[in-house]
Amino acid sequence: MTSPSRRRGALARALIGAAGLLLAPPAAAESRVPPHVQGTRTVPVYDYAGAIRESVWVSTGLDNDGDGVGDRVAVDLVRPRETARAGVRIPVIMDASPYYQCCGRGNESERKQYAADGTVTKFPLFYDNYFVPRGYAFAAVDFAGTSRSTGCGDVGGREEILGVRAVVDWLNGRGRATYADGTPARATWTTGQVGMIGKSWDGSVANGVAATGVEGLETIVPISAISSWYDYYRHNGALYTTDFGPAWLSGYVDGRPDPVCQPVRDALLAGSDNATGSYNAFWAERNFLPDARRVRASVFVAHGLNDLNVETKHFARWWEALGRGGVPRKLWLGQPGHVDPFDFRRAEWVSTLHRWFDYWLQDLPNSVMREPAVTIEREPDVWVNERSWPARGTAPVPVSLGAGDGTTGTLGPRPGRGTTTLVDAPELTESAAVAQPDADVPGRRVFLSAPLDRDLRISGTATVTLRVRVSQPNTQLSARLVDYGTAARINSLAPGEGVRTLDTESCWGVSTAADDACYRETEKNVVTSDYGVLTRGWVDAAHRDSLTRPTPLTPGRWYTVTWPLMPHDTVLPAGRTLGLVLTLSDNQFTVPGSPGATVDVDLRHSRLDLPVTLPPGLGALPEPRVVPRVSTREAPAVLDRGKEWTEFR
Structure with a gap:
């Protein structure tokens, strides 16, 4: 089944393509296929080292830091220079995160890095190195209140979700952004098709933005992601913690001067109601499940069956809610805990992700949606494919x-x-x-x-x-x-949550002196118990x-x-x-x-x-x-x- 936004976009592009075929001779029609597309897949033809790297600040229409100035979300972008010169519009892969400066991303805790003039030179993870040469742009978005964004982090709340949604709107011509010098920034280089991806909190905001029904968000890939923040901190009224709640988490990633966001953190502490452990309006605002019916995007879920951080109830309830709404879905369940599939089944993950983004963002008719919808690691490194989850019958x-x-x-x-x-x-x-x-x-x-x-x-x-x-x-x-x-059994209780990091590396994409595409390999931590x-x-x-x-x-x-x-x-x-x-x-x-x-x-x-x-x-x-x-x-x-x-x- 195809999402409404994809059906409309694909139909429009098909009509334009059909008109071109009727009006142009065969040679001209063939020239319309961009160089990064070969058959039903994208290939790496663009110069990553010479790609355009730029930063914009997107207006959110919010002001939760109360300074009378609209809050702005910082977006660091990298995109092929060749497509810009040729006027070829490309889709965007986006990872919105609070961790780009405070803590880092991935198994090696990579952070964004900048040149002296503020130009972004390094993006964490492999998404930019791998996909930009294949005709994608990559956007690394700083949550409100983190890194170079203004506003204050409200942990799954309105500021966080609508701030990231504003970036999708801007990429589709519905929002405003500026460069560092204040001049307007317009995303005329993109098709407006956006795919969000991210692990943990990054994937959680992808769920939340998708639940707003924003047009242009074609797909999300939430990895070990939250679907309801109440369920992250509690289970049936039982509290997991009172010391590390939303107020603490907002401060942990805060990039603003100390006093600026304290009122927001005070409100987070009061709203979370640790005294009773009850569900209230504060938690309802941070529950994405009721709005699963509004999701227009396809969803590729990945989760660890032994995840004790973002527990399995998050993927299961989200998966079932999406199913009730007829959302196109795919699911990977691995044996480790809170671990990205890149770090426990790397080659297969990258290949599947490539096909998924090519299908949903480049409109390439590959086989990914005809493949089994569910892939489960039954025991260490033994994977099976199934048609549905839970199992039929x-x-x-x-x-x-x-x-x-x-x-x-x-x-x-x-x-x-x-x-x-x-x-x-x-x-x-x-x-x-x-x-x-x-x-x-x-x-x-x-x-x-x-x-x-x-x-x-x-x-x-x-x-x-x-x-x-x-x-x-x-x-x-x-x-x-x-x-x-x-x-x-996988030893998901040990450090690494089921994987060990090795000294060897494998490379996934194109490297530069500032941003290499090579990552340390891992192996499963298996014990006999x-x-x-x-x-x-x-x-x-x-x-x-x-x-x-x-x-x-x-x-x-x-x-x-x-x-x-x-x-x-x-x-x-x-x-x-x-x-x-x-x-x-x-x-x-x-x-x-x-x-x-x-x-x-x-x-x-x-x-x-x-x-x-x-x-x-x-x-x-x-x-x-x-x-x-x-x-x-x-x-x-x-x-x-x-x-x-x-x-x-």
Whole structure:
């Protein structure tokens, strides 16, 4: 399916082309094909070293720094000089980021660099080196309040999104910009077709700009990107942090003099409402999901299945919302954590990205939209292609919780009996909670399946439902789904989040003395382990019925609490054991608001809903005849959540 803007643009260009063919002899018609197009692909024919490098400041129509002067967004551009001379209009690949000066981009933390006269000489990442010789312009946009832009960063808010949207408008002749000397800058050299790309915060703003429905944005490639900022900082009312929230993040990337943006940061702190963890108007402004129906652009999503920074709920909810709107989509899911595909499947990523941009920005009829829509790394460096995600035929199958031997419970098809009790143990780490599942560890309850009698495909979002009786008005409930069985797994908990950086390099594009196209290669960090945590999820029990209006629980009364775990996709081989691990407070991942509870769980009315693909008539898990004995060695420590906030990029 094609987006409305692409259909209109392609039709107009087709009509113009048809008119040219009718009016011109064959030789003249052939000369209309620019030199960078050969058949259905672009090729590197333009001189990157001699390309035009320039900077413009785009007016946003906003003034959130309150100085009475309209805020302006700085845009550094590089484009082929040959197309400018020949009057050939070209599309634009854009990476809008807050990190170009404060922190750097990519695995090697590259920053923009400038000559003494202010001319940009180096762009981070490979996009400029690779695509400019192929007939593209590249635009590196500084968010409001960062680097050379004015205004103040509001972290996913109106200033951030509309400031970047203003650049798309300018590239389509609907906005104003100036050069450093104040003279007007006009983008007469471009077709107006824009593709946004970026990892993490960069990809998040691409989602947000696409959700405005701006015309001219033909495609976005969000990599490990946020779709709702509430979901970045919280999960079902459970806070991930109070120290590194939007106010802190705005200051972390701030490029303005210290006092200028403090009022904006104060407003961010107040609006985020750390006291309750509730969803409010502040977070609604930063939630792109409701506006997925407005997206005109195609979307190529890439995400890590083990990303503990921008978790998998972000890609899954965005992907599903786009699907409901009929948006053309493509999806890559890799095994590492918060890592760009350029750093774990480089050659295939660049090739696919090349075809994607050629199709959506150059209107070249290649095969990219006829290829499988979904590509998943099933195990380290083993990739499969599929038609959709979640997998076709996936349905939530209820799995019951059984009492087992009183220490270790069971997962199976028959409802359990009796109750089990959880006592809060805030000091309990994830490693201690999930290791040695047949041991009696205070603060946790483990439920194990029998060894699987066939391969089990889990694809989508599992949910946990517990019937609970609590000792105090609120508590946190935490759950982990665990794959028990010795296997080679990506070590996404180690530094590098699943990849190691090597000393060797590979080059992707054309280099200059100031801006080389070579990047250090990587390899997967694979370890043999006795178990792997597949997915996690938390809930603040007072938010069990509403994220906007928490309701305290009455001690001694029974309540039903249901919450989702992070979406996931895996195939558990026959012989493995599936485990569900329940705890209360989780100081390693969240900031529990009221620790110290004791919680009784009614097993008969509690369950795990597992998204699986099954032959008709078969249950998800085999009948547990005895509680399986599962021994595990000590696991590596999980990444420190506090450290992650400083490595968001």
